[in-house]
Amino acid sequence: MPMLAELQQDFAAFLRSKAVRADGLGVRPAGLTSERRLSVYRNHHRISLAAALAANFPITAKVVGEEAFRALAGSFVAIAPPVDPCLSSYGADFAGFLDRDVRVQGMRYLADIARFDWACARADQAADIAPFGPQHLATLDGDALDALVLAAHPSLTLLRSPFPLLRIRDLALGASDGEGVSLEEGGVQLMIWRREGEVVWADLDTALYRFVETLLADGRLGPAAESIDPARLPAALAGCVLSGAFAVRDQSR
Amino acid sequence: MNFTAKTGIGWRAPHHRALLETMPAVGFLEVHAENHMGGGRRVEVLQAARQVYPISIHGVGLSLGSAEPIDDDHLDRLARLVDEVEPMLVSEHVAWCRQDGVYLNDLLPLPYTEEALDILVRNIDRAQHRLKRPILMENPSTYLEFAHSVIPEGEFLAEMARRSGCKLLLDVNNLYVNERNHGQPARTAMAMIDPDSVREIHLAGHHVVDLGDTTLLIDDHGSHVAEPVWALYAEAVTRFPAAVSLIEWDSKIPPLDVLVAEATEADRRRTVSIPEKRHAHAG
Numbered sequence: 001m002p003m004l005a006e007l008q009q010d011f012a013a014f015l016r017s018k019a020v021r022a023d024g025l026g027v028r029p030a031g032l033t034s035e036r037r038l039s040v041y042r043n044h045h046r047i048s049l050a051a052a053l054a055a056n057f058p059i060t061a062k063v064v065g066e067e068a069f070r071a072l073a074g075s076f077v078a079i080a081p082p083v084d085p086c087l088s089s090y091g092a093d094f095a096g097f098l099d100r101d102v103r104v105q106g107m108r109y110l111a112d113i114a115r116f117d118w119a120c121a122r123a124d125q126a127a128d129i130a131p132f133g134p135q136h137l138a139t140l141d142g143d144a145l146d147a148l149v150l151a152a153h154p155s156l157t158l159l160r161s162p163f164p165l166l167r168i169r170d171l172a173l174g175a176s177d178g179e180g181v182s183l184e185e186g187g188v189q190l191m192i193w194r195r196e197g198e199v200v201w202a203d204l205d206t207a208l209y210r211f212v213e214t215l216l217a218d219g220r221l222g223p224a225a226e227s228i229d230p231a232r233l234p235a236a237l238a239g240c241v242l243s244g245a246f247a248v249r250d251q252s253r
Numbered sequence: 254m255n256f257t258a259k260t261g262i263g264w265r266a267p268h269h270r271a272l273l274e275t276m277p278a279v280g281f282l283e284v285h286a287e288n289h290m291g292g293g294r295r296v297e298v299l300q301a302a303r304q305v306y307p308i309s310i311h312g313v314g315l316s317l318g319s320a321e322p323i324d325d326d327h328l329d330r331l332a333r334l335v336d337e338v339e340p341m342l343v344s345e346h347v348a349w350c351r352q353d354g355v356y357l358n359d360l361l362p363l364p365y366t367e368e369a370l371d372i373l374v375r376n377i378d379r380a381q382h383r384l385k386r387p388i389l390m391e392n393p394s395t396y397l398e399f400a401h402s403v404i405p406e407g408e409f410l411a412e413m414a415r416r417s418g419c420k421l422l423l424d425v426n427n428l429y430v431n432e433r434n435h436g437q438p439a440r441t442a443m444a445m446i447d448p449d450s451v452r453e454i455h456l457a458g459h460h461v462v463d464l465g466d467t468t469l470l471i472d473d474h475g476s477h478v479a480e481p482v483w484a485l486y487a488e489a490v491t492r493f494p495a496a497v498s499l500i501e502w503d504s505k506i507p508p509l510d511v512l513v514a515e516a517t518e519a520d521r522r523r524t525v526s527i528p529e530k531r532h533a534h535a536g
């Protein structure tokens with residue numbers, strides 16, 4: 001009779017590897033063999049974790065197809081199983097895994113699609129702190145403006161990719177006209193965040209992307225403003241800073 | 254309206270908006286704890302629901318049946334959620350789901366032994382101490398039995414409640430699934446349980462898998478409550494009058510009106526069952 005600690009260790013090993021046999025778990029074989037009874041749990045483990053990963057990476061799953069995604073998920077679960085029961089946070093390393101997996105080396109863009117999925121999932125779930133908005137700006141005089149330090153809203157991710165991620169996304173979701181996407185047609189420089197409860201993104205040109213990067217690095221509006229053509233500053237402020245993607249740094253702690 | 258006298262439903266993402274807009278007359282909402290931990294937008298939406306309905310928090314991740322120590326960080330997160338939401342009930346499972354720090358994403362079966370009972374009671378005690386309240390423990394559906402299980406399920410549940418001071422969340426669908434899968438009569442299990450210890454009853458659909466030489470019932474929460482489960486429910490509401498009821502429907506989630514109709518059906522069956530039984534006892 002196995003003690004509980006030993007039983008749970010062996011049971012978990014059985015769930016996690018097809019190479020492990022059911023002998024020794026002491027399962028009563030009534031009607032079905034112990035192997036088949038245990039397989040109900042092993043199948044659920046495999047299918048449910050692949051589904052959890054697919055929920056966090058919906059476009060990646062669409063791009064590779066259901067069957068291929070399940071195979072990739074199975075390998076990922078084997079090497080990086082979840083340690084947190086909150087599965088909405090599972091898959092932080094999935095994009096890196098795709099970078100290395102030989103089965104998808106022909107889909108060089110796939111890992112960046114996974115990064116886009118992950119950024120959208122983070123944006124959806126991030127803490128709901130008040131963003132910095134026009135109403136804040138209106139109350140600031142010159143000194144207060146100089147002292148102002150901004151930080152990324154918890155929902156914000158910047159993502160630069162050499163691949164046309166948004167076009168690939170549209171094609172995968174059936175939202176484009178079905179024409180193929182050329183990987184040579186140019187990459188994206190995205191900011192992805194949550195605005196008024198909805199996950200949104202903007203594909204920025206190089207000047208705007210640098211403006212946002214500078215603001216993220218420093219937190220002060222001055223250096224960011226100096227990084228961009230003055231004629232474009234109003235658009236940069238309206239589109240990037242006052243659109244819900246930033247928060248006052250003290251509030252974000 | 255006395256909300257908690259009526260059957261509750263699960264708080265599931267596809268229904269959030271419709272629930273808040275139409276506010277159907279269901280008794281309460283049951284929230285999966287692990288979907289709402291760590292703050293964020295989901296908790297904000299939940300706070301809106303909380304203004305309208307009582308909330309029950311249902312955890313799947315504490316792994317109270319584990320021989321390895323329970324995860325204190327996870328327990329702390331649950332405690333913070335309980336502080337934020339102030340639920341009417343907090344429940345977990347007679348199961349384990351974690352080993353060597355890995356989350357296995359299932360409610361895995363325990364052998365019904367004195368050792369497992371001791372471990373479970375110790376872990377429940379720890380959780381109740383941290384949460385500063387008694388919790389409800391739900392009987393699981395299982396697809397296997399361990400040869401060294403020596404305590405009948407009903408006795409195991411009753412003894413767990415007696416020793417730990419926890420209350421029970423009796424899932425009558427799970428009792429029925431286990432009866433069909435293992436031949437243990439559900440009514441025998443119910444008869445072993447102290448009537449006052451059951452504070453919630455779960456109802457759900459299950460899936461029958463034909464394996465050629467035998468069938469296996471899978472508790473998938475993906476369909477209407479089956480008639481034999483309704484029959485068990487009629488007896489359960491009579492035996493356990495302190496329990497509120499809840500419809501679980503977590504896969505193939507139907508439109509909200511279908512779910513609300515199922516909850517209304519549970520209300521109707523409860524109303525029909527209780528007077529009949531009382532009458533029978535009086536006679």
